[in-house]
Amino acid sequence: MTTEGFRVLDEKSLIDYIKAIPSLASKLGNQVDNLKVKEVGDGYLNFVYIVISPSSSIVIKQAVPYVRLIGESWPLTKERSYYEAIALKRQHGLSPKHVPEVYHFDRTMSVIGMQYIEPPHIILRKDLIAGVEYPLLAQHMAEFLANTLFYTSLLYLTTTQHKSAVVEFCGNVDLCRLTEQVVFSDPYKVSQYNRWTSPYLDSDAEAVRNDKVLKLEVAELKSKFCERTQALIHSDLHAGSVMVTHESTQVIDPEFAFYGPMGFDVGAFIGNLFLAYFAQDGHATQENERKAYKAWITDTIADTWNLFYKKFTSLWDIHKEGPGEAYLYEIYNDVWEDVKQKYMIDLFHDSLGFGAAKMIRRIVGVAHVEDFESITDPVKRADCERRALDFAKNLMKKRRSFNTITDVISTAL
Amino acid sequence: MTTEGFRVLDEKSLIDYIKAIPSLASKLGNQVDNLKVKEVGDGYLNFVYIVISPSSSIVIKQAVPYVRLIGESWPLTKERSYYEAIALKRQHGLSPKHVPEVYHFDRTMSVIGMQYIEPPHIILRKDLIAGVEYPLLAQHMAEFLANTLFYTSLLYLTTTQHKSAVVEFCGNVDLCRLTEQVVFSDPYKVSQYNRWTSPYLDSDAEAVRNDKVLKLEVAELKSKFCERTQALIHSDLHAGSVMVTHESTQVIDPEFAFYGPMGFDVGAFIGNLFLAYFAQDGHATQENERKAYKAWITDTIADTWNLFYKKFTSLWDIHKEGPGEAYLYEIYNDVWEDVKQKYMIDLFHDSLGFGAAKMIRRIVGVAHVEDFESITDPVKRADCERRALDFAKNLMKKRRSFNTITDVISTAL
Numbered sequence: 100m101t102t103e104g105f106r107v108l109d110e111k112s113l114i115d116y117i118k119a120i121p122s123l124a125s126k127l128g129n130q131v132d133n134l135k136v137k138e139v140g141d142g143y144l145n146f147v148y149i150v151i152s153p154s155s156s157i158v159i160k161q162a163v164p165y166v167r168l169i170g171e172s173w174p175l176t177k178e179r180s181y182y183e184a185i186a187l188k189r190q191h192g193l194s195p196k197h198v199p200e201v202y203h204f205d206r207t208m209s210v211i212g213m214q215y216i217e218p219p220h221i222i223l224r225k226d227l228i229a230g231v232e233y234p235l236l237a238q239h240m241a242e243f244l245a246n247t248l249f250y251t252s253l254l255y256l257t258t259t260q261h262k263s264a265v266v267e268f269c270g271n272v273d274l275c276r277l278t279e280q281v282v283f284s285d286p287y288k289v290s291q292y293n294r295w296t297s298p299y300l301d302s303d304a305e306a307v308r309n310d311k312v313l314k315l316e317v318a319e320l321k322s323k324f325c326e327r328t329q330a331l332i333h334s335d336l337h338a339g340s341v342m343v344t345h346e347s348t349q350v351i352d353p354e355f356a357f358y359g360p361m362g363f364d365v366g367a368f369i370g371n372l373f374l375a376y377f378a379q380d381g382h383a384t385q386e387n388e389r390k391a392y393k394a395w396i397t398d399t400i401a402d403t404w405n406l407f408y409k410k411f412t413s414l415w416d417i418h419k420e421g422p423g424e425a426y427l428y429e430i431y432n433d434v435w436e437d438v439k440q441k442y443m444i445d446l447f448h449d450s451l452g453f454g455a456a457k458m459i460r461r462i463v464g465v466a467h468v469e470d471f472e473s474i475t476d477p478v479k480r481a482d483c484e485r486r487a488l489d490f491a492k493n494l495m496k497k498r499r500s501f502n503t504i505t506d507v508i509s510t511a512l
Numbered sequence: 513m514t515t516e517g518f519r520v521l522d523e524k525s526l527i528d529y530i531k532a533i534p535s536l537a538s539k540l541g542n543q544v545d546n547l548k549v550k551e552v553g554d555g556y557l558n559f560v561y562i563v564i565s566p567s568s569s570i571v572i573k574q575a576v577p578y579v580r581l582i583g584e585s586w587p588l589t590k591e592r593s594y595y596e597a598i599a600l601k602r603q604h605g606l607s608p609k610h611v612p613e614v615y616h617f618d619r620t621m622s623v624i625g626m627q628y629i630e631p632p633h634i635i636l637r638k639d640l641i642a643g644v645e646y647p648l649l650a651q652h653m654a655e656f657l658a659n660t661l662f663y664t665s666l667l668y669l670t671t672t673q674h675k676s677a678v679v680e681f682c683g684n685v686d687l688c689r690l691t692e693q694v695v696f697s698d699p700y701k702v703s704q705y706n707r708w709t710s711p712y713l714d715s716d717a718e719a720v721r722n723d724k725v726l727k728l729e730v731a732e733l734k735s736k737f738c739e740r741t742q743a744l745i746h747s748d749l750h751a752g753s754v755m756v757t758h759e760s761t762q763v764i765d766p767e768f769a770f771y772g773p774m775g776f777d778v779g780a781f782i783g784n785l786f787l788a789y790f791a792q793d794g795h796a797t798q799e800n801e802r803k804a805y806k807a808w809i810t811d812t813i814a815d816t817w818n819l820f821y822k823k824f825t826s827l828w829d830i831h832k833e834g835p836g837e838a839y840l841y842e843i844y845n846d847v848w849e850d851v852k853q854k855y856m857i858d859l860f861h862d863s864l865g866f867g868a869a870k871m872i873r874r875i876v877g878v879a880h881v882e883d884f885e886s887i888t889d890p891v892k893r894a895d896c897e898r899r900a901l902d903f904a905k906n907l908m909k910k911r912r913s914f915n916t917i918t919d920v921i922s923t924a925l
C-alpha cells in the first residue's frame with residue numbers, strides 16, 4: 100500500500116538495514132560487522148539476498164513495485180510481499196519440515212527475512228535438467244500439498260474461519276490477475292508477450308489459438324481459478340519454487356497465494372514434472388540416454404499423486420469429526436469411502452486440467468522453463484516442446500476420462 | 513457489530529425514532545404527527561412495520577439479535593440487516609423495477625427504511641395457494657435474476673472488482689451458516705429442528721437420511737454453496753420473498769445475500785414454484801380442480817428458465833467486449849455460441865440441484881411452507897409432500913441428464 104518509506108535495497112544498503120533490525124541481527128548471532136551479501140535472485144519478480152555472518156546466514160527477499168524481469172514498464176504491486184509473508188507463515192505452521200521459517204517482515208519495505216535454505220539444497224528444476232534423482236521428493240511434496248491444502252479447506256475449517264481466511268487473501272488480486280492473464284488467457288490469443296520456438300512451433304501456437312474444444316476447457320478452468328475458494332493455495336508451485344537435497348524438500352516463493360482450487364497446486368507440480376520429462380530427450384547424450392531418469396520422473400509423478408491421495412484422505416479420516424463443516428461425519432458415516440473417492444476424483448481431474456494449462460503456457464506463453472530453454476538446438480527443442488504441448492492439450496480435453504495417474508502417464512510414453 | 517445503542521423498537525418507540533430521522537420524516541411528507549404504524553412481519557427472522565402518514569407510507573424493517581420465530585434461544589447476528597441494506601441497494605441499482613428503494617439505514621439499530629410496496633401487492637406464496645395467475649411473473653423474475661446475477665459476476669466485473677465485492681459480503685457468514693445447516697445438513701441427519709407430517713412421512717424422512725446417492729449429491733452442492741463466488745446472490749429467493757400484482761413483481765428480503773453460486777437463486781425460485789405445484793392437489797375442490805392452475809405454474813417455471821436464459825445471454829452478448837474478465841471475446845469469438853451454451857447448461861444443472869435441495873428441506877427440515885401447511889387433512893398433505901419429495905430427490909440425482917426445462921417438468925406431471 101504505502102510507497103512512502105519504501106526504497107529499493109542493494110547489497111550495501113541492505114547491511115545497514117539489517118543492523119537496525121534486532122531480530123535479524125540476532126539471527127546472525129549479532130555478528131553484523133563483517134556481513135557478506137550476495138544477490139541470488141533468479142526469479143522473474145524479486146530480489147533475493149543471502150546474508151552471511153561468521154556464525155550463521157539468513158535470506159532477505161525484497162519485492163519491488165514492478166516485474167524484475169521486464170523492468171518498471173510492467174508495474175506490479177510490491178504488496179505481494181505481504182501475501183508471501185503471511186502465506187509462508189501459514190504454510191510453515193502447517194508443514195514445518197518443508198517451508199522456511201520467517202524471521203522478519205517489513206510491509207513498508209516489502210522485505211521478508213527468512214531461513215536460509217543451505218547448500219547442497221538446489222532449485223529442483225536445475226537437477227531435473229541435470230538428471231539427478233531425489234528419492235524422497237514425491238513423499239515430501241505429497242506431505243506439503245496434503246498439509247497445506249487440507250488444513251486450509253472446509254474439510255478442516257469452519258465456514259467462519261474459512262470465509263475470514265478467504266478475505267485475508269482477496270487483496271492479492273493483482274497477482275491472481277497476472278496468473279489469469281499469462282496462464283489462462285494470453286496463450287489462447289495473439290499477445291505481444293507470447294513467444295515460442297519459432298518458426299518450428301508457429302503452426303502449433305496457432306493451433307492452440309484456434310482449438311475450440313481446448314478453449315472451452317480453459318475457460319472453465321479459468322472460472323474455477325477465479326471463483327472457487329477451496330483452500331489456501333501456493334499458486335506458483337513450479338519446479339523453481341522447490342529446493343531439494345536427497346534428504347530435504349523445501350517449498351519457497353508463495354507470493355501468489357490466495358484461496359483457490361487445490362488442483363492448481365497439485366497440477367502445477369505434476370505439470371512441471373511432465374515438462375521435465377518431455378525435455379529429457381533434448382538433454383540425452385550417447386553416454387546417458389536418460390531412459391532411467393525418465394522412468395524416475397514418471398514414477399515420481401505417480402508417487403506424488405498416490406501419496407498425496409493417501410496423506411490427504413488420512414488427514415480427512417483423522418479429522419472426520421473435527422471442526423470442518425463441509426462433510427459432517429454424522430451425515431456421511433454410511434458413505435464415507437464414497438465421499439472421499441468422489442472428492443478425490445474431482446480433485447484429480449482439476450489437477451490434470453490445471454497441470455495441462457501450466458504446461459501449455461510454458462511453451463507458447465510469456466514465461467518459459469529452463470528445461471526446454473537449455474536445449475540449444477532449436478529443432479530438437481521444438482520437437483520436445485511439441486510433444487509436451489500435444490500431451491497437455493490432450494490431457495486438458497480428456498482429463499475427466501482418466502481414473503488413475505498411471506493411465507495419464509501411459510499417454511506420455 | 514455494536515450492541516451499544518441498539519434497542520428493539522415497538523410500534524410506539526418507532527414513531528419517536530422516525531421523527532428524529534429527517535430522511536424518513538421527509539419521505540412521509542414531514543407529516544409525522546399522526547403516524548399509523550402496523551407490524552406486518554410474517555417472516556421467520558425480523559420485524560417489519562408499515563408506517564402511514566396522511567400523505568404517504570414507508571416500511572421499516574428491524575433485525576433483532578435472534579431468530580424471531582424461535583426467540584432469544586436461537587441467537588443470530590443483527591448485522592444481517594447491514595447485508596440486507598447493501599444488497600437491496602445493489603439489486604435496486606441493477607434491477608430498479610423489481611426491488612424496493614432504500615431510504616435509510618441505521619447499522620447500530622439494524623433498521624432499514626424502505627419503499628412501501630403497496631397493495632394490491634401480495635406475497636406471491638399466498639396467491640400460489642389461492643390459485644391466482646400472474647402473467648408477467650416469469651418475465652419479471654427472469655429480468656431480476658439476469659440483471660442481478662450477470663452484472664455481479666465475472667462476466668461483467670473485472671477480477672479486482674469481483675474480489676472486492678466478495679470480501680464485502682464474506683462478513684455475512686452467520687447467515688450463510690444458517691443456510692448450510694438448514695438446507696444442506698439437517699434434513700440429511702437426525703436433528704431436533706427437523707419435522708415432517710408424521711407419522712405419514714416417517715419412513716420418507718428416514719429414507720432421505722439413508723439415501724447414499726442423494727447425500728453424495730447434496731455434499732457436492734453444499735461445497736459449491738460454500739466455495740463458489742460466482743455472483744451476488746439473494747440466497748433466500750423463495751415465494752415469500754416476492755410480492756406481486758398483475759403488473760408488478762418486487763423482490764424483498766435479501767438478508768442472506770453473499771457471493772455464491774447463481775444456481776442457488778434460480779433454483780430457489782423454480783423449486784418454490786414446484787412446491788406450489790405439488791401442493792395444488794391439496795387445495796383442489798370439486799368446483800376448482802386446479803388443473804388449469806397447475807398448467808400455469810409449469811408454464812411459469814418453463815418461462816422463467818427460458819426467459820432467464822434469453823435475458824442473461826443477451827446481456828452477455830451486449831457486454832461481450834466489456835470489462836468482464838472471465839471470457840475474453842478476443843479468445844472466444846470463434847466459439848461464442850458454444851461458450852454460452854456450456855455456461856448455461858452448467859448453470860441449469862446447478863439450478864436443478866439447488867432447487868431440489870430447497871424443496872427437500874421444506875418437507876423434512878425445520879422450516880416448512882404454507883403451500884403444504886395450509887392443507888389441513890394430514891393424509892392429503894403427506895401425499896402431496898411425498899410426491900414433491902420424490903420428484904426433488906430424483907431431480908437432484910439426475911440433474912445432469914436434463915437438457916431442457918420441459919424435460920424436467922415432464923417428470924413432475
Ligand SMILES: Nc1ncnc2c1ncn2[C@@H]1O[C@H](COP(=O)(O)OP(=O)(O)O)[C@@H](O)[C@H]1O
Nearest residue numbers: 139140141142143144145147158214215216352
Ligand atoms: N530461503 C531461501 N534460501 C535459499 N535460497 C533462496 C531462498 N529463497 C530464495 N532463494 C533463492 O532465490 C531464488 C529466487 O527466489 P524466489 O523466492 O523464487 O524469487 P522470485 O519470487 O523472484 O521467483 C530461488 O530460486 C533460490 O535460488
Ligand SMILES: Nc1ncnc2c1ncn2[C@@H]1O[C@H](COP(=O)(O)OP(=O)(O)O)[C@@H](O)[C@H]1O
Nearest residue numbers: 552553554555556557558560571627628629765
Ligand atoms: N417493502 C415492503 N413493502 C411492503 N411489505 C413489506 C415490505 N417488506 C416486507 N414486507 C412485508 O413484511 C413481511 C416480512 O418481510 P421480510 O423482509 O420477508 O422479513 P423476514 O426477513 O423476517 O422474512 C413480508 O412478507 C411482507 O408482507
Ligand SMILES: [Mg+2]
Nearest residue numbers: 142339340352
Ligand atoms: Mg520464484
Ligand SMILES: [Mg+2]
Nearest residue numbers: 142144352354
Ligand atoms: Mg515468485
Ligand SMILES: [Mg+2]
Nearest residue numbers: 555752753765
Ligand atoms: Mg422473508
Ligand SMILES: [Mg+2]
Nearest residue numbers: 555557765767
Ligand atoms: Mg428474511
Ligand SMILES: [Mg+2]
Nearest residue numbers: 709880884885
Ligand atoms: Mg409440513
